[in-house]
Amino acid sequence: MQPIQSVKGMNDILPEEIALWRFAEEKAREIFQRFGYSEIRTPIVEKTELFTRGIGEATDIVEKEMYTFQDKKGRSLTLRPEATASIIRAYIQHQMHVKSHQKKFYLIGPMFRHERPQKGRYRQFHQINVEVFGIDEPMLDAEVMFLACLFLREIGLKEVSLEINSLGCPNCRISFREILQEYLLQYQESLCPDCNRRVYKNPLRCFDCKAPQCKEILSNAPLILDFICDSCNRHFQEVQNFLRELNVEFIINGRMVRGLDYYVKTAFEIVTEHLGAQNAVGGGGRYDGLMKDLGGPDLPGIGFALGMERIILLLKDSAKLQQDNNQMIYCVLLGDRARAEGFKLAQKLRSEGFIVDLSYEDRSAKSQMRTANKMGARMAIIIGDDELSQGVVQLRDMHRSSQWVVEIEELVPELRSILNES
RNA sequence: GUGGAUGUAGCUCAACAGGUUAGAGCACUGGGUUGUGGCCCCAGAGGUUGGCGGUUCGAGUCCGCUCAUCCACCCCA
Numbered sequence A: 001m002q003p004i005q006s007v008k009g010m011n012d013i014l015p016e017e018i019a020l021w022r023f024a025e026e027k028a029r030e031i032f033q034r035f036g037y038s039e040i041r042t043p044i045v046e047k048t049e050l051f052t053r054g055i056g057e058a059t060d061i062v063e064k065e066m067y068t069f070q071d072k073k074g075r076s077l078t079l080r081p082e083a084t085a086s087i088i089r090a091y092i093q094h095q096m097h098v099k100s101h102q103k104k105f106y107l108i109g110p111m112f113r114h115e116r117p118q119k120g121r122y123r124q125f126h127q128i129n130v131e132v133f134g135i136d137e138p139m140l141d142a143e144v145m146f147l148a149c150l151f152l153r154e155i156g157l158k159e160v161s162l163e164i165n166s167l168g169c170p171n172c173r174i175s176f177r178e179i180l181q182e183y184l185l186q187y188q189e190s191l192c193p194d195c196n197r198r199v200y201k202n203p204l205r206c207f208d209c210k211a212p213q214c215k216e217i218l219s220n221a222p223l224i225l226d227f228i229c230d231s232c233n234r235h236f237q238e239v240q241n242f243l244r245e246l247n248v249e250f251i252i253n254g255r256m257v258r259g260l261d262y263y264v265k266t267a268f269e270i271v272t273e274h275l276g277a278q279n280a281v282g283g284g285g286r287y288d289g290l291m292k293d294l295g296g297p298d299l300p301g302i303g304f305a306l307g308m309e310r311i312i313l314l315l316k317d318s319a320k321l322q323q324d325n326n327q328m329i330y331c332v333l334l335g336d337r338a339r340a341e342g343f344k345l346a347q348k349l350r351s352e353g354f355i356v357d358l359s360y361e362d363r364s365a366k367s368q369m370r371t372a373n374k375m376g377a378r379m380a381i382i383i384g385d386d387e388l389s390q391g392v393v394q395l396r397d398m399h400r401s402s403q404w405v406v407e408i409e410e411l412v413p414e415l416r417s418i419l420n421e422s
Numbered sequence B: 001g002u003g004g005a006u007g008u009a010g011c012u013c014a015a016c017a018g019g020u021u022a023g024a025g026c027a028c029u030g031g032g033u034u035g036u037g038g039c040c041c042c043a044g045a046g047g048u049u050g051g052c053g054g055u056u057c058g059a060g061u062c063c064g065c066u067c068a069u070c071c072a073c074c075c076c077a
Helices: A015-034 A048-055 A060-065 A084-093 A138-154 A170-185 A193-201 A203-208 A212-219 A230-245 A308-317 A336-351 A365-374 A385-390 A408-421
Strands: A045-047 A067-070 A076-079 A104-112 A124-133 A161-166 A264-271 A280-286 A301-307 A328-333 A355-358 A379-383 A392-397 A402-407
Touching: A015 A104, A015 A124, A015 A138, A015 A308, A045 A048, A045 A084, A048 A060, A048 A076, A048 A084, A084 A104, A084 A124, A084 A301, A124 A138, A124 A308, A138 A161, A138 A230, A138 A264, A138 A280, A138 A301, A161 A230, A170 A193, A170 A203, A193 A203, A203 A212, A230 A264, A264 A301, A280 A308, A301 A308, A328 A336, A328 A365, A336 A355, A336 A379, A336 A385, A336 A408, A365 A379, A379 A385, A379 A408, A385 A392, A392 A408, A402 A408
Parallel strands: A328 A355, A328 A379
Antiparallel strands: A045 A076, A067 A076, A104 A124, A124 A301, A161 A264, A264 A280, A280 A301, A379 A392, A392 A402
């Protein structure tokens, strides 16, 4: 009989890794809270239409990467491939623009995209998302990017860089689109088949192409930065000024375009060279028309997403933090009476707040001690018939290799003082 | 969706050109100390060589199919 495996591209997060995940998540919560953000959690399943309208019909995500299925009444539902659309949906649905002053949100959770898995890319993956609605000030754009960088720095990721660009507003983009299209059509025969398609559908995306001949053609292509309108340009300049004031290092990448249709003006990515083919740790940008497109008030928005798995991958080869069992107490029980008494004692210690494990099997003292050692326990409590008859236990400090006798009544204060001082 | 690589013990890998009973290190269990960890020594357990089929006197090894994983394309977090 074949054992059942997890679904392709959907991975278990095992206990050894959990410490890293919690570390990153808790750090995110703490920092976002400090900046005035509130956590929000939305369902993992939404009506398919939310994403087709929100992300854009012509994007790869919508065209071929969504987990879409029918429910029992024939409605089309989809496992969320990203979070922004859901958060906006919730914001509109609960009329938060009139009912509350809350406009800054973060969400941590799983997303789903049906792609072929590879390093740093999975079918179920986790994102940390940040979204702000109702403010279109460049100051906020800068602060949002600062926040993303601050978080990565505080969890210890150094070798990442921030790339920014402006994609203009819908007005300047339409005219630039034509200019770019005209340029690209001159070289139509040399462009790869994909780019030949993109020239008509979404010429901006040709900038993402990695085919050598396309790269060369694009290297001389007009850049949107040279064509954005005055107001977009002013916005972009101010964003840069605020970034400098916040001491955020960045580079302008005029060839960066993002894969989701809704971005306008500020777009950014945080990239690294240590993730194989996946170089983005996170990315985001402004999406001023999106809330209105989804049937809500005409409020601007900006946000970003960070890829948890990618962060964890980077964290793993840089800072190696080890599981901390420094506070654990392991009970070594010798003989039937000791096993019965020790079992009760373990529960008592747990109720006092100690982290306690014990040997459930009747094994030799040596093997129980070995187990205590392997688990990294700080203290061992050794209980045998001799000790029981005298109302005491042996207490062993596994780090210092010292051992002494303690009255059972004195055990709790004794343990407390040892564990507190270390 | 396309291409490439790899599947042998829990892990990392061996096994000459097809040839007995598929090995080693680490990990695991027990012992060396009638009740004491890490180091050391001894012993033990653990495999339908991913699966199915084919060639052959004989297949871990060769062939076909299939499944899985990884990497890359594509795209993105």
